[in-house]
Amino acid sequence: MSERPTIEQYQKFIQERDFHVFRCKKCGAMIAPPKGVCYSCGSNELEWAKVSGRGKLISFTVIHVAPEQFKDEAPYFVGIVELEEGTRVTARLLGLDPDQPEKVQLGMPLRLDYETGQTGRMYLGFRPA
Numbered sequence: 001m002s003e004r005p006t007i008e009q010y011q012k013f014i015q016e017r018d019f020h021v022f023r024c025k026k027c028g029a030m031i032a033p034p035k036g037v038c039y040s041c042g043s044n045e046l047e048w049a050k051v052s053g054r055g056k057l058i059s060f061t062v063i064h065v066a067p068e069q070f071k072d073e074a075p076y077f078v079g080i081v082e083l084e085e086g087t088r089v090t091a092r093l094l095g096l097d098p099d100q101p102e103k104v105q106l107g108m109p110l111r112l113d114y115e116t117g118q119t120g121r122m123y124l125g126f127r128p129a
């Protein structure tokens, strides 16, 4: 894949359960969520990269009062996950009980998964590894 990465395609990969991030061709930094320029060196020479799907939990919150479109899915976890490759993404946390947030540990290893929401839209998710 040599085409220039776009945010539209980033979303499309998630819908296809085939998560990709941007990689800076200049400094090698992994970039997700996507921006037009590298976070680290400001270069706009970006390409697609696959990630291992392994990461760890940095922070999380339980959503009890969700936006209208996610109302029926609440409560659910949203977490910030640091990928092995160094970039951080916001994603649903799966396989954990939102009524027992005290059981969730920061730093716990997670692996990439996906979840289909009630609208049929696919979300990036992570579950305990």
Ligand SMILES: [Zn+2]
Pocket (backbone or CB within 6 Å): 024, 025, 026, 027, 028, 029, 038, 039, 040, 041, 042, 043
């Ligand atoms: Zn860079």
